[in-house]
Amino acid sequence: MNGKNANxxxxxxxxxxKFKDVLYIESLGIEREKLTCIVGKSGGxxxxxxxxxxxxxxxxxxxxxxxxREIRSYNPIxxxxxxxxxxxxxxxxxxxxxxxxxxxxxxxxxCNKHKQHFEEILKRVGMENHNLSxxxxxxxxxxxxxIALARIMLLDPEILLLDEPSASLDDETEELIIKLVVDYxxxxxxxxxxxTHSKHIAQKYGEVVVTINxxxxxxxx
Amino acid sequence: xxxxxxxxxxxxxxxxxxxxILFLIVKYKKVGHEKQILLxxxxxxxxLVLVGYILTFIFEHPSPFLTLLILIIMETFAIFNxxxxxxxxxxxxxxxxxxxxxxTGTVISILFFLFIVVHLKPWFRPQYFIPISGMLIGNSMxxxxxxxxxxxxxxxxxxxxxENALMLGACPSHASNKVSNRAFYNxxxxxxxxxxxxxxxxxxxxxxxxxxxxxxxxxxxxxQIAIMMGILGSVTLTVFLMIKFGIKCxxxxxxxxxxxxxxxx
Numbered sequence: 001m002n003g004k005n006a007n008x009x010x011x012x013x014x015x016x017x018k019f020k021d022v023l024y025i026e027s028l029g030i031e032r033e034k035l036t037c038i039v040g041k042s043g044g045x046x047x048x049x050x051x052x053x054x055x056x057x058x059x060x061x062x063x064x065x066x067x068x069r070e071i072r073s074y075n076p077i078x079x080x081x082x083x084x085x086x087x088x089x090x091x092x093x094x095x096x097x098x099x100x101x102x103x104x105x106x107x108x109x110x111c112n113k114h115k116q117h118f119e120e121i122l123k124r125v126g127m128e129n130h131n132l133s134x135x136x137x138x139x140x141x142x143x144x145x146x147i148a149l150a151r152i153m154l155l156d157p158e159i160l161l162l163d164e165p166s167a168s169l170d171d172e173t174e175e176l177i178i179k180l181v182v183d184y185x186x187x188x189x190x191x192x193x194x195x196t197h198s199k200h201i202a203q204k205y206g207e208v209v210v211t212i213n214x215x216x217x218x219x220x221x
Numbered sequence: 222x223x224x225x226x227x228x229x230x231x232x233x234x235x236x237x238x239x240x241x242i243l244f245l246i247v248k249y250k251k252v253g254h255e256k257q258i259l260l261x262x263x264x265x266x267x268x269l270v271l272v273g274y275i276l277t278f279i280f281e282h283p284s285p286f287l288t289l290l291i292l293i294i295m296e297t298f299a300i301f302n303x304x305x306x307x308x309x310x311x312x313x314x315x316x317x318x319x320x321x322x323x324x325t326g327t328v329i330s331i332l333f334f335l336f337i338v339v340h341l342k343p344w345f346r347p348q349y350f351i352p353i354s355g356m357l358i359g360n361s362m363x364x365x366x367x368x369x370x371x372x373x374x375x376x377x378x379x380x381x382x383x384e385n386a387l388m389l390g391a392c393p394s395h396a397s398n399k400v401s402n403r404a405f406y407n408x409x410x411x412x413x414x415x416x417x418x419x420x421x422x423x424x425x426x427x428x429x430x431x432x433x434x435x436x437x438x439x440x441x442x443x444x445q446i447a448i449m450m451g452i453l454g455s456v457t458l459t460v461f462l463m464i465k466f467g468i469k470c471x472x473x474x475x476x477x478x479x480x481x482x483x484x485x486x
Contacts, residue, residue: 108391
């Protein structure tokens with residue numbers, strides 16, 4: 001494979017990236033259509049790493065390229081629509097499940113989806129026994145995570161950033177959610193970058209596992 | 222029209238008996254803050270005496286220059302009063318937005334009210350220009366103080382919500398829509414409430430003043446209705462401008478939430 005083709009396989013390329021005293025990455029490539037897991041101790045810079053990829057944070061030096069183009073040259077809002085992130089404890093918007101979907105579409109300026117599509121998405125996240133009119137704030141922790149995931153699915157992204165959905169969930173629910181995300185991304189030949197504290201999850205699902213500790217990459221396997 | 226009943230200085234002095242009563246209660250109940258009450262009474266007296274003489278001079282020597290000077294002083298005082306009254310820390314950029322919104326919103330409302338509604342001629346007649354401007358500026362000052370405080374606290378309390386919305390690709394104005402709507406409503410609520418109670422719960426100051434000065438209550442209510450509309454318009458416009466441009470002070474040019482400048486006062 002020549003250099004040009006190798007580049008085509010990379011979704012993100014990081015070179016000499018520094019963010020405050022939190023993170024320094026000498027060189028890293030995130031491969032297209034692969035599942036990359038980021039592991040490491042808490043406070044080591046994993047979430048910061050994800051937030052640099054969708055420009056929630058700006059790096060101070062170095063270069064991050066998304067699809068061979070410097071992140072700085074993208075409109076940050078367009079970039080986030082293309083590279084959405086599911087945070088650790090996603091905020092459920094007040095109102096019904098449908099309100100959550102409608103608001104997400106409004107945020108992303110996608111207004112072509114209807115009730116039938118909403119019900120389909122609800123089924124895909126395993127919540128077919130719920131109605132769109134159910135109060136989203138009264139759902140359990142695991143169900144809220146599913147709704148947050150369903151909101152992301154509405155955006156139909158090619159790449160997804162997932163910060164460990166484990167903080168408030170039991171191990172079983174956590175794995176169910178992760179399996180849902182992985183299946184969704186795999187089915188559409190997408191790219192997933194997932195932060196997890198669990199080595200078991202990383203070994204089971206990760207095609208590439210990057211260990212970040214104390215703000216630097218310790219290992220890539 | 223009946224003659225105006227003047228209050229001579231001795232009878233005016235007897236009104237201070239109410240402050241003495243307050244003082245005695247405060248002392249008896251050990252509430253404290255006697256110094257503050259004394260200071261407020263002295264300040265009120267001196268300020269009003271001074272304003273009485275200044276207004277007499279201005280009314281006797283009407284000039285566009287003096288009228289505009291008073292307007293500038295009122296605007297400046299109102300802006301600095303907002304800065305000191307607000308309990309949360311404001312960034313320099315938000316302070317500039319507050320000043321811009323106060324001046325733009327109140328000046329547009331004052332000009333509309335005096336030239337379209339009242340049809341004032343000549344335009345600088347101080348008997349109308351100064352008290353009406355004072356009412357619009359004073360109410361807008363209260364509205365914008367509530368609005369800016371609601372905005373800063375709203376951003377702090379809803380940081381997670383806003384960041385979540387940004388991560389889903391929302392633009393800053395969409396992401397902060399919930400916060401800005403609530404801040405706007407809280408800012409105009411006192412004006413709406415004042416309109417509801419007006420005439421039944423209390424007689425508003427301007428109307429009372431006109432009636433005491435011998436004007437017909439029917440003329441007084443016309444002025445009061447008009448001024449309430451003016452106040453509502455001025456508060457709405459100033460708060461709307463402050464929120465519209467103020468939101469930008471909470472984000473950088475990469476649409477990232479920036480709250481460091483608003484941490485603690």
